[in-house]
Structure formats: structure tokens, C-alpha cells
Amino acid sequence: MVYGQGFAEEISIASPSPEGRRGSFKVDYILAKPSSEDLSPVAIVAIEVQSIDTTNSYKDTSNTFYATPPEVPIVPSAHPTTAGFNWENVNKRILPQVIYKGHALRRERLATHGLFFILPDAVFQRILTRLGGKLSAYPQGLGTVTFKTYKLGDEDAEGTRPLEFVQRFTTTVDQLAYAFVSPQNLPPEGAYENLLIQKAAKLTKR
Numbered sequence: 001m002v003y004g005q006g007f008a009e010e011i012s013i014a015s016p017s018p019e020g021r022r023g024s025f026k027v028d029y030i031l032a033k034p035s036s037e038d039l040s041p042v043a044i045v046a047i048e049v050q051s052i053d054t055t056n057s058y059k060d061t062s063n064t065f066y067a068t069p070p071e072v073p074i075v076p077s078a079h080p081t082t083a084g085f086n087w088e089n090v091n092k093r094i095l096p097q098v099i100y101k102g103h104a105l106r107r108e109r110l111a112t113h114g115l116f117f118i119l120p121d122a123v124f125q126r127i128l129t130r131l132g133g134k135l136s137a138y139p140q141g142l143g144t145v146t147f148k149t150y151k152l153g154d155e156d157a158e159g160t161r162p163l164e165f166v167q168r169f170t171t172t173v174d175q176l177a178y179a180f181v182s183p184q185n186l187p188p189e190g191a192y193e194n195l196l197i198q199k200a201a202k203l204t205k206r
Contacts, residue, residue, distance in 0.1 A: 001039075004029030004047075013104070027101060027115075044110045048101065050094060050119045052085050095127065095180050098145060102173035106143040114144035114170075121149035121166040132185030135171045146170040 003011050005028065012026050028049045032041040098117055105111045124147055128135070138144055146168065153164040 001032045001034055001041075002029060003032065025097075025101060025104070027105075041110055043112065044108065045113050045116060046101070046105050046111060047116045047118060048098065050117070050123065052089070052120060052123055094123070095130065095176070099173060099177045099180065102143070102145050102176070106173060112142050113140055114142060114146060115173075116146045116148060118148050118150070121151045124149045124167075124169075129185065130183070131176070131179035132183040135169075135175050135179060138170055138172050138175070140170045143173050144170050145173060145176060 001008065003009060007029070010026055010028075011030050027046045029047040031045040031047065033043040034040065035042050098115070102115045105115050140146055147170075148168050149166045150163045151166050152161040155161050
């Protein structure tokens, strides 16, 4: 049985919240293996899906593109946009969410496969860069996070670009959490201080 967007109802679990407020967290999809007797679950797999958020808006550029007849060539420079990929979202939202949900699922005895995280390979590489160092691989099990990454393939004869599988990597929630709070790819010691000294020197020369 599949629970999530486009299938059965999305599963929403109440999370601790201040008194008087309601909070919840949702996993995009939950696959449940039903028993043959009463359809109660005997195993569950949680799946989180993430693409990439954007900054600003592509709306004007998109509207211009779709309003242009097919025979008229598109000149990108004539329709500039300030929109772009929001890579900082990896730090602020994606990693904390995966860690939190991974810990929550660790307490579910039926979630013996851990959490699956489906995402673009480019986003996964940014996650590795943000964490620094090297995550250790673990066999899939309770308390693990399995990354499955994809990329856009080459354009086919119909003008579409299919998704192509890139890699699968499994580690533990603990590995992610520790790497997140103890990154190894820090700037050189005194980097902020030296930058401020340089700025001060420029100001005194004016």
C-alpha cells in the first residue's frame, strides 16, 4: 500500500509543540506491506523526495517562453532573470529535516529499512560538501538513511531529458547528525578577522 501525494492520504505525525499550538511532520511517501489477515502493516518504508528550491522567480521568463511561437528563436539575453538555485536551502532545511525524520523513524519497529531519500545528484554533492569529510557507509537497516540520486540524461528524439540513476549510498542518522554539527571543511583559522582587517585598511586609505 502506498500513502502520499497522488495515492492514499498523506501520513502526518504530530510533533512536540508549545502548548496551544499544533505541529506535525510529514514524510512524502510511506510504503506499507499489509498482512494477509487484516491489512495491518507488517513493514514500512519511508521515502522523502527533494528536487531543489529556487531563489526569486522564473515566472516572467517562463511566460515569455510559452508565449513565443515555436518558429521564433528564443534569445536568452533578451529575457534575463535573477532566479537561480537555492543551494543554501541544503544547509537550512534539507539536512535538519532528514536528521529529524531519520531519528523519528528509528523508533518505529516496522521501519527496518530506515529512511530513503530521493534527490538530484547535484544536491547530494552539495550535502557532502556542506558536511565535509567522508561519511561512512553502513548496511541498510533501522536508523539508516539511504540516498538514491538521479540526474537529467541527454535529450532524446522527442526533445525530453529522462531521469538517470547515478548512485545509492547508505549511512546512519548519527553519521549525518555528527557531520552536520562538526563540519571538517571550515575556513582557515582567523579568516573572518583577516577579512575585517583588510576592509579596515581600505577604509583608512580613503
